[in-house]
Amino acid sequence: MESFTQSSVISTVILLGGLLVAGFLIYQIVKSFITLAAVVVTVLLLYAGYLYFTGQRVPFTREEIEKHGEEKIAPLKDEGGRMMEKYLREKAAEKNPIKK
Structure with missing residues (x-):
């Protein structure tokens, strides 16, 4: 009987x-998600404030956000493509110099 009570x-x-331990781990995970959410909300508010003070229209719908993103990213893609082509041409010229 004593071994049963002891066990x-x-x-x-x-x-x-x-x-x-499980409660502490759950608390830490929830705390990190709340912190992440607070950081994301802060960044979005700062971005909206930046757009407001620079006189740009703040996009509200998903389509407006996608269009705004495409307008900002398209020039970066074009410039990146040109830089990559230039780099690849230079590397190809280094490996295969044309002899005349």
Whole structure:
């Protein structure tokens, strides 16, 4: 009988310790998600403020956001493509010099 009570007390202590560790881990995960959400909201508010103070229209619908993003990203893609082509041509010229 004594071994049963002793093992049940030990099991209870281990269970409580496990629950305490699990609770702490869940708390830390939720805390990190809340922090991440706060950072994302802050960045979005700063971006909206930037657009407002520079006189640009703040996009509200998904289509407007996608269009605004495409307008800003398209020049970067074009310039990046030109730079990549130039780099590849230079590297190809280094490897295969044309002899006359």
